[in-house]
Amino acid sequence: MPRAYCAGPLFNAAERAEMDSIARTLEAAGYATFLPHRDGLEFARLKPELEKLGASADEAARILDRAIFSLDTYQLLRRCDVVVANLNGRVADEGTVVEASLAWHAGKPLVLFKADARSMLGGSDNPMLTGLGEFDVIDRLSALPQAVDEAIARDRARRVEETLSRGAEIASLREGGDDMTALAKTLYGAFRNAIPT
Structure with missing residues (x-):
């Protein structure tokens, strides 16, 4: 049980x-x-x-x-x-x-x-x-x-690693400057399919 x-x-x-x-x-x-x-x-x-x-x-x-x-x-x-x-x-x-x-x-x-x-x-x-x-x-x-x-x-095997990978990608974009359009495109591509409809 x-x-x-x-x-x-x-x-x-x-x-x-x-x-x-x-x-x-x-x-x-x-x-x-x-x-x-x-x-x-x-x-x-x-x-x-x-x-x-x-x-x-x-x-x-x-x-x-x-x-x-x-x-x-x-x-x-x-x-x-x-x-x-x-x-x-x-x-x-x-x-x-x-x-x-x-x-x-x-x-x-x-x-x-x-x-x-x-x-x-x-x-x-x-x-x-x-x-x-x-x-x-x-x-x-x-x-x-x-x-x-x-x-x-639910499969949780890569939960921490996947979160860290996404975070690293976002951090890299933020360190590269203040291009909010590029950042928004990355966020949209990375997370829109993860949101339940």
């Missing part, structure tokens, strides 16, 4: 409930899930235990920061087959951005989810984030299982 890492904001009851809904939707479709606030380390519960062992409050916090980072990175990169990143909010949670970036660079299937109209750039999210999910953002909870299936099936 494929295992999904559920990345998203977890800083209040509403955010945790939303993440629980995402996990339940995937579990109902046959996926196992790793949900950090449910399956990971709880800072508030472990910090007093570390202090009982003699750690100062600051030392306990530093230990837990490292432990949470280590566990969540291990789960994402080694134990899970796909990452579902919840981008809801005006801007995505910074931890979610890191988790999505780790998934993209490691070649993991990545599904971006956002059912929230708030965005930073007049209806669009930052392209440095949406590009990680091939500019495809799922906006319905019910559509997540199919999107996860498709992400797992």
Whole structure:
């Protein structure tokens, strides 16, 4: 059974409930899930235990920061087959951005989810984030299982190399001067077929 890492904001009851809904939707479709606030380390519960062992409050916090980072990175990169990143909010949670970036660079299937109209750039999210999910953002909870299936099936073998190759071509044109017509022609030729109709 494929295992999904559920990345998203977890800083209040509403955010945790939303993440629980995402996990339940995937579990109902046959996926196992790793949900950090449910399956990971709880800072508030472990910090007093570390202090009982003699750690100062600051030392306990530093230990837990490292432990949470280590566990969540291990789960994402080694134990899970796909990452579902919840981008809801005006801007995505910074931890979610890191988790999505780790998934993209490691070649993991990545599904971006956002059912929230708030965005930073007049209806669009930052392209440095949406590009990680091939500019495809799922906006319905019910559509997540199919999107996860498709992400797992998609060939990702050359994703990083292809992006770097396109970037190098664009950088070369930019270094060659300010000919916006030539740049626009290159961009049009390189990317127009990559945009779904």
